[in-house]
Amino acid sequence: MAAQEVKDAELRVDGVAKRYGAVVALGGVSLSVAAGEFLTILGPSGSGKTTLLKVVAGFEFPDAGRVTVGGADITDVSPAKRNIGMVFQNYALFPHMSVARNIAFPLQMRGVPRSEIERRVIQAMALVELRGYGERLPSQLSGGQQQRVALARAVVFDPTLLLLDEPFGALDRKLRESMQLEVRRLQRRLGLTTVFITHDQEEALVLSDRIAVMDGGVIRQIGAPDEIYDRPADAFVAQFIGESNLLVGEIAAPDRVLLDGGTSVTVHGLGGGRGRVRLLVRPEKMAIDSATNRFTGTVVEAVYLGEAHKLRVRVAEGVELMVRGHHAVPAGASVTVGFAPGDAHVIRGAG
Amino acid sequence: MTPADRARRRAAGGAIALSVPAMLLLLALFAAPLLRLLALSVAGGSLVAYERALTNELYLRVFFETFKIAAIVTLLTLALGYPVAYVMATSGRAWQLVGIAFVLLPFWTSILVRTYAWMVMLGRNGVVNRTLIGWGVIDSPLPLLNNLAGVLIGMVHVLLPYMILPVFNAVKNVDPNLVLAAVGLGAPRWRAFLRITLPLTMNGVVAGVTLVFTLSLGFFITPALLGGGRVVMVANLIEEQVRELLNWAFAGALSAILLALTLAAFWGISHIARTRSA
């Protein structure tokens, strides 16, 4: 059963599980990617994200669950018949073939006539801005150029889905940023449903329509970037994405939390009830001139970032707060920082 | 069955299918003939042939001689081969390539060609004797052909590459900085070699010794041509039994014993090496 050759294809993963011996790589993962959407799977090494991608691509087969594309069940289908374009971490370009032949390969495998192959290869090279590079060998290209050949090869045959496995890991920062923009631009232009894997949360925030945060073989949270950033579902997500201050304490009143250190803070959105909570306050929400929830302490470290200043303030024994703002405060100085009641994100549950 | 199981099955099935043709060949032409030979050696359920092989003094002498030759050849190839491998491995890249080429060339040359050349050279009027007499080193020609000396020379020549190549690899893998460090700490070169390089190349030495010894046990052509009938190794004995005497049971017994000795030598040497290095 081959995947439908329809451009508008939705990817659904239902309860996919996979183990290697005693190690559980995927513990019942479900998600769906709308047609044309760019979903990033974000997680640390060993979180299972690459395994999930391999299951979708067909290089691994699950112990349970289903994968459907455009409504068709492809769980058992061989990777050759899935019509999915994939960019590998190390590009996996064929070193003995020229750029043009690399890109032509999937068309050749599909029996596309010679003349049309030529036309489409040229088109694909133009798409990734590698016009005229057809006769070069991969070893003669820079990392960024090889990257683009891999991309061209993955899209030239009009795949239903595009998968990218941490493709920018080997590139330097500037190149990475420009490639990120290029991939997004390309994806929008072709309207391809895309799944992107990375451990770099900044990359995820920049590129995605939605982000799925994975850890230990399960998805912790799926949502739009701002949702993930501002309203993380649990402590792991909170700490994985961006920097955060986590204050732990007990609910004392509908709008008050008694922190473990003894201080009391005013917080909105507690949602009633009792119990332990964790309050997430992003460094940029910490203000030196805050009117509420103030902590006094000493600046342990002050870092100048160009567009902001980052301060680490020790406010109590073993408790440090990260503050990001436009005030230059020297290390060693005494300072008072605080946050507004509405700027704390509440995570219920044990500390 | 889960999709993973199905995939595993498919892969295993494919792999087995790929192995089938080769396996058929091995079973039909390797396992079957050997088993048949073994069956012949115990013709009618008796071990008479084995008894004869292992108790008759004549044949025991042949076994002993074979072992002796194998041991001498191994020692000689080690003594001659190690220096060559060492020099090659510690030379510049260009010399290394030249060195390997000139080890491989005789290696790939037909054993008959090489043995013939030795027959030409070792005769009473051969190159070696003529040259030595011409230089005044000796007065009368040395008997180097049709005896043990000739066989040893021929075998060493054939088996040297088998010793040189593994030792070369082993020496190449020794970090030269280790020796430099030892010398820097005050050790004389020869000591640094004994204490550092040599032990680290033991793996290669063991590989070479194993190869040369086990191959020597089964040698046939060299003793046949350079031994002049005076040097009889087990393989020559086996050939005679089959070709001339058509004594299959006895030949089978000799073969089984030779195979057993070869396997024993193979495992014995690696075992000794492993326990010594432990």
Place this chain on the structure above:
Amino acid sequence: MRRLRPGRLLLVGVASLVYLFLQLPLLIVFPISFSSAQYLQFPPPGWSLQWYERYLNSPNWLTPTWLSLKVAVATTVLSLLLGVPLAFGLTRARFWGRDAIEKLSMAPIIVPTIVLSIALYGLFAKLRLIGVWYGIAVSHTLLALPFVVALVVAGLRDFDVNQELAALGLGASRWRAVWHVTLPQIRPSLVSAAFLAFISSFDELVVAMFLGGANMTLPKKMFDNIRMEIDPTIAAISALQIVLVSALLALAARFGRGGGMPGR
């Protein structure tokens, strides 16, 4: 610039002598093959091509040569056809019995050739297959198989499997992925394996001796000839063989490399 210490000098001296020892027979063969004397004489009194003529004009010598060539080519083809798929099977999947199969494919190396030869002789004699060239070829294939498998397995271990996966993902069937992507890149291993199979068959004596019967291969004819007399014709044949091996080695070196260019 390396300073030559006396110790090193001595070592290089010894090594050079051993090298000389290794090359001597090969060198000797050439002048003798051009000797104008009627029997073996060294140094040769004069130069002549008579021994080469003797070889190239004699059906007694040429027939075995063709037979050896035929058998060697067949051995090469067959051992690759059997050994390469086996190598893939051993490296691509895990299955019950894989270790046993791997050990069995290496086993012919351990068994002394004489033992294998008489075992095959016994079986073939019973089947009335003595003297047929394909009997020899198939036996030589058996002897070459372990080396072919070992070489190709080593080549596959160095090969980046992701490329095969990428090819699959791009729509190639397993077979097409191997043909277009893997094989071109393990070419050095394939060339070495082919070379090894060819040479080992062409030079092989013991099996051919027993299985050839009246049909002699070149090594067998040479062996008989050497036993009877030291005929300078053999020197000519030997010289030609050495040249052939050198040429093949050079070819293998040239075509062996450049199979897979290391990209990253």
